[in-house]
Amino acid sequence: MDWRVPLADVRLGEEEEKAVLEVLRSGWLTMGAVTQAFEQELAAFVGAKHAFAVNNATAALHLACLAAGLHEGDEAIVPSLTFVASANAIRYTGAKVVFADIESEDWLCVSPRSIEEKITERTKAIMVMHYAGFACDMSAILRIAEKYHLAVIEDAAHAIGASLDGKALGTWGDMGCYSFFGNKNLTTGEGGMLVTNNDLLADKVRILRSHGMTTLTWDRHQGHASSYDVVDLGYNYRIDEIRSAIGSEQLKKLPAGNARRDELVQRYRQALSEQCPAIGLPFGEKRGISSQHIFPILLPEGIEKEAFREQLKQRGIQTSFHYPPAHHFRIYRQEGETLLMTERVARRQVTLPLFPDMSDQQQEWVIEGVVEALARLLGD
Numbered sequence: 385m386d387w388r389v390p391l392a393d394v395r396l397g398e399e400e401e402k403a404v405l406e407v408l409r410s411g412w413l414t415m416g417a418v419t420q421a422f423e424q425e426l427a428a429f430v431g432a433k434h435a436f437a438v439n440n441a442t443a444a445l446h447l448a449c450l451a452a453g454l455h456e457g458d459e460a461i462v463p464s465l466t467f468v469a470s471a472n473a474i475r476y477t478g479a480k481v482v483f484a485d486i487e488s489e490d491w492l493c494v495s496p497r498s499i500e501e502k503i504t505e506r507t508k509a510i511m512v513m514h515y516a517g518f519a520c521d522m523s524a525i526l527r528i529a530e531k532y533h534l535a536v537i538e539d540a541a542h543a544i545g546a547s548l549d550g551k552a553l554g555t556w557g558d559m560g561c562y563s564f565f566g567n568k569n570l571t572t573g574e575g576g577m578l579v580t581n582n583d584l585l586a587d588k589v590r591i592l593r594s595h596g597m598t599t600l601t602w603d604r605h606q607g608h609a610s611s612y613d614v615v616d617l618g619y620n621y622r623i624d625e626i627r628s629a630i631g632s633e634q635l636k637k638l639p640a641g642n643a644r645r646d647e648l649v650q651r652y653r654q655a656l657s658e659q660c661p662a663i664g665l666p667f668g669e670k671r672g673i674s675s676q677h678i679f680p681i682l683l684p685e686g687i688e689k690e691a692f693r694e695q696l697k698q699r700g701i702q703t704s705f706h707y708p709p710a711h712h713f714r715i716y717r718q719e720g721e722t723l724l725m726t727e728r729v730a731r732r733q734v735t736l737p738l739f740p741d742m743s744d745q746q747q748e749w750v751i752e753g754v755v756e757a758l759a760r761l762l763g764d
């Protein structure tokens with residue numbers, strides 16, 4: 385469909401084209417010097433000791449779960465209000481996925497209190513997700529993790545460039561995972577990165593990313609190794625040089641892109657709070673610096689979400705929904721399980737368009753569309 389205002393869009397230009405051409409002309413297409421440079425740049429950007437580029441964030445999350453030692457018989461706690469990949473990554477290891485609720489209608493991140501309620505003697509890890517790039521309550525979560533000796537994995541798919549108390553999201557727990565999917569603040573089409581400050585975890589991730597092998601094709605190409613052993617059941621989660629080249633260029637553009645997102649979000653908040661006070665605007669509290677990956681709103685109780693979205697669609701405005709609660713999916717559904725705040729928010733939540741190159745005019749169309757759709761549905 386040809387949207388007047390799409391939900392998301394990416395900034396790709398001559399810089400990315402040139403970087404990709406250089407890789408093509410170099411004759412070395414898979415993980416090599418360009419990927420190493422991207423990893424070092426990203427590690428420096430977020431302030432992490434180790435960074436491992438992978439083919440997507442789901443792979444990064446899976447590696448994090450494996451490195452945390454999750455396996456059958458274990459449990460790991462994760463919010464239900466997340467993309468299903470967070471839960472799936474736990475499930476891949478054979479561990480049981482245990483869902484926790486979110487903090488409130490204002491803060492859509494996992495609640496430390498709910499996490500603590502879900503802990504059993506089988507719990508081994510907590511996976512948090514920084515919704516829209518807003519920080520989970522990491523001090524409280526780390527205190528719980530320390531008390532019960534649990535690993536903390538951050539699903540920071542939304543959160544590249546975001547921070548809390550000056551420390552990058554993704555570097556608070558034992559491991560953090562970023563996504564570079566085609567609609568993310570930093571995109572390589574498909575791609576992801578796992579970061580950690582822990583040398584032991586880094587050693588595990590390095591091996592597991594490439595079949596459990598002790599050396600890489602790149603090491604052998606450079607003459608640093610001539611053979612290898614296989615010491616664990618690993619995977620092929622490698623990234624290629626083309627995507628790493630795009631990633632390096634995208635990283636340079638990220639601060640400006642995130643700043644523009646923030647500017648647009650502040651305008652949305654001001655306009656909607658003035659013109660549509662019945663709409664809920666989560667993340668009103670001040671906590672850290674968000675990457676403003678998406679802009680969620682909460683419709684007033686009683687408004688039919690799909691009718692509202694249809695009104696905007698008719699004006700060429702694309703909207704979305706983050707997320708259908710994962711504990712409602714058939715694969716994860718358990719008789720009688722309820723997460724009150726997650727369910728209450730999910731019923732009312734709609735995501736409005738947000739991307740750095742969104743024009744002021746496009747934003748005005750969205751605001752006007754929201755105001756008029758709501759007035760019509762409220763029967764004003």
Ligand SMILES: Cc1ncc(COP(=O)(O)O)c(C=O)c1O
Pocket residue numbers: 440441442443466467469470513539541542562563564565575576
């Ligand atoms: C919260 C969250 N976690 C995990 C993922 C998975 O990322 P990827 O598509 O890079 O595997 C996404 C991607 O959309 C996401 O939004």
